[in-house]
């Protein structure tokens with residue numbers, strides 16, 4: 001299956017995108033983003049950092065908002081979709097997210113080397129068509145010791161999560177989608193993209209190929225969603241890594 005690109009997010013689907021997410025996950029998506037933001041904030045506090053955070057595939061800004069709530073740092077949100085960024089800019093104004101800066105970026109990020117302390121990405125990475133190059137780019141912009149947090153529905157790994165996802169894909173997502181927008185197809189397609197994507201372990205391998213060090217794979221909701229965390233190594237003058 002071809003990756004789900006931003007070109008397919010349009011019209012009524014876009015306008016109702018946040019409502020769909022919250023309804024279809026029974027509000028759990030908010031909690032998963034909060035936990036991710038909390039992990040990043042705890043690490044920042046431990047290190048005494050205030051470097052900017054990059055939120056990749058920021059969409060309408062929900063992950064960036066979760067970071068904004070727990071960290072005083074600037075949050076740069078990048079996304080290739082101008083429509084998503086317009087919605088993010090509206091929400092920024094309405095909600096007063098003064099340190100959130102949404103920018104349009106397709107491949108190379110408009111950021112200097114080693115300029116951010118954390119990269120977050122919620123429910124976006126499985127859309128990336130140039131995954132390895134995009135992760136190389138994340139490594140480039142991360143400062144040494146900085147971490148990447150990738151929250152997503154990865155490919156199901158066991159029969160239970162596979163079974164639950166089947167119900168979700170065939171019944172819940174199209175039904176909730178049809179209820180909200182009168183369209184079931186984009187939502188069914190969105191679910192399909194999980195099966196075309198990688199397991200959390202395979203995602204970690206992509207990160208290690210980009211030169212990042214594995215930190216943790218954290219499952220949520222019986223393993224339906226995972227948070228994959230990796231770190232940019234710090235090189236000492238002796239050539240050792242920490």
Ligand SMILES: C[S@@+](CC[C@H](N)C(=O)[O-])C[C@H]1O[C@@H](n2cnc3c(N)ncnc32)[C@H](O)[C@@H]1O
Nearest residue numbers: 006057058059063081084122123124127128129
């Ligand atoms: C499911 S939304 C996630 C939005 C937000 N992070 C959240 O937590 O709700 C996926 C986002 O990925 C973006 N996207 C699609 N293809 C992409 C790509 N190849 N590279 C970067 N972002 C992409 C879309 O424009 C969309 O905003």
